[in-house]
Amino acid sequence: MKLYTFDAAPNPRRVNLFIAYKGIEIPTQQINLREGEQLGAAFRAINPRCIVPALQMDDGSVLCDGIAICWYLESLYPQRPLLGVGALQQAQVLSWDHLIFADAFVPAAEMLRNRSSAFKDRAVPGPGPVAQIPELEARGRQRLRLFWQYLDEQLKGREFVVGNTLTLADIDAFVVIDFAGWSKEQVPESCAHVHLWSARVKARLSGP
Ligand SMILES: N[C@@H](CCC(=O)N[C@@H](CS)C(=O)NCC(=O)O)C(=O)O
Structure with missing residues (x-):
């Protein structure tokens, strides 16, 4: 098994924190997103979606999307569970992860990728091309402000996002x-x- 990552980027960071908390050792390879290595032929052959994180199994199959990678690793390494214990808590973690991705990661990415000239025609992660829409920067900020309020409400009287134990929902937020x-x-x-x-x-x- 090998994890393709770029440690400075937010989606790989979610998975790296998950792995570190569980105390798992997985060989990694950095794919330098700043230099466009994700778009080169070598990485494209591994992951045609040209995104990290990507977990490659020994049989060559590849999982991308942080949530899927974490789900898979939790099944292999159940110690220090981070995806909820019991059916209800598991569903709540999944629900929050979906919300955090859709309503916080996507707006944060839209703010960055629709503003900077470094992302010209690369407004969406992956091979593209996708043109920038400058108005999405303001919309992303507006959506994040709603998300902060929503998260604050959820945390009233709770230690962590789901129940009183650390989960992937906390790591993601x-x-x-x-x-x-x-x-x-x-x-x-x-x-x-x-x-x-x-x-x-x-x-x-x-x-510890
Ligand atoms: N849905 C994916 C998103 C992964 C993603 O967007 N990764 C970014 C780094 S944070 C990436 O690989 N970007 C490549 C690019 O900018 O071309 C996940 O949940 O892991």
Whole structure:
């Protein structure tokens, strides 16, 4: 098994934090997104979607999408579960992961990729081409502001996003806060629950 990653990028970071928390060792190979290595023939032969993270099995099959990779690894390595325990909690983690991806990662990516000339004709990850739509920067910011409020509501009276135990939903929401910061979009001070929770998640991820 080998994980193709680019550690500085947000989607690989979700998976890397998941792996580190579980204490799993998986060989990795960096694909330099800044230099466009994901679009080159060598990586395209492994993952025609030209995105990371991508997990390649020993039989050559490849899984991409962070959630699928984490789902697969959780089945192989059930220690320190991060995808919920029991049917209801598992479904809640999946539901939050879907929400965080659609309503926070996508807007954060849209803000970045529709503004910077570095992403000309590459407004969407993958082989493209996809033209930029500058208006999506403002819309992304608007959507993230709704998301911060929603997350803050969820965290009222809770230690973590789902129940009182760390899950992938916490990792994902934690990572998207930094990602939004790349476009100078910060969680407002008024979202006090998010700030307290974020410090808690940071401590859990850096602890034993
Ligand atoms: N749906 C994928 C998204 C993966 C993704 O967008 N990865 C970005 C890095 S954060 C990428 O590979 N970008 C390649 C590019 O910009 O061409 C997931 O959940 O992992």
